[in-house]
Amino acid sequence: MTEIIRKLRVAAYAVIIDDGRILLSRWLGPERPRWILPGGGVDHGEDPYDAVIREVFEETGYRAEVGRLLGIQNVHGPLNRDGVDLDYHRIRILYEAKVVGGDLTYEVGGTTDQAAWFPLEDVPALDHVESVDIGLEMYRTRPRDGRIARST
Known part of the structure; x- marks a missing residue:
């Protein structure tokens, strides 16, 4: 019988929308690269806001x-x-955020290799993870309890 390992991952992501565009990072996933909200794992002892x-x-x-x-x-x-x-x-903690400085650059040696702005209407056609859709839905609907009912 194969042992099943229990794993918990807590991560914080940003929904950054400016002038009808969303900022996404390209995640180097196990199957293929896919677009994701910028963000990632919360380090032990780190506040998700800071993460x-x-x-x-x-x-x-x-x-x-x-x-x-x-x-x-x-x-x-x-x-x-x-x-x-x-x-x-x-557990994915999703924040609304805005860019206040810096220049668009790519992560080197990490879990992502690109970042780019995309028109919101182009997002459905992108090869992206479900959390992008969840983040956009939360951004648009502002659910009172902070949850979107989905199971994946």
Whole structure:
């Protein structure tokens, strides 16, 4: 019988929209590169608010200012990563943010390799992760309880 490993990942992401465009990072995922909201894992002892500012800078070169908490995406279920069965629980904390400085650059040696602005109407056609759609939905609807009912 294969042992299932339990894994918890807490991450903070920014929804940055300016002039009808959204800022995305290209994540070097296990299957293929896909577009994702800029952000990433919260380090032990780190405040998620600080983590999202750090991650946006690392992935895009921009300094971000956090406007408000949009909500939390909770994803729990089985995942097989590199032949290892995981009981994977992801908690994604989504913030609205804006660029307040810096220049667009790419992360080197990290989990992303590009960052770019995309017109909002082009997002559905992009190869992107579901959290981009969740973030946009939270940005548009501002759910009172900070949750979007989805299961993935």
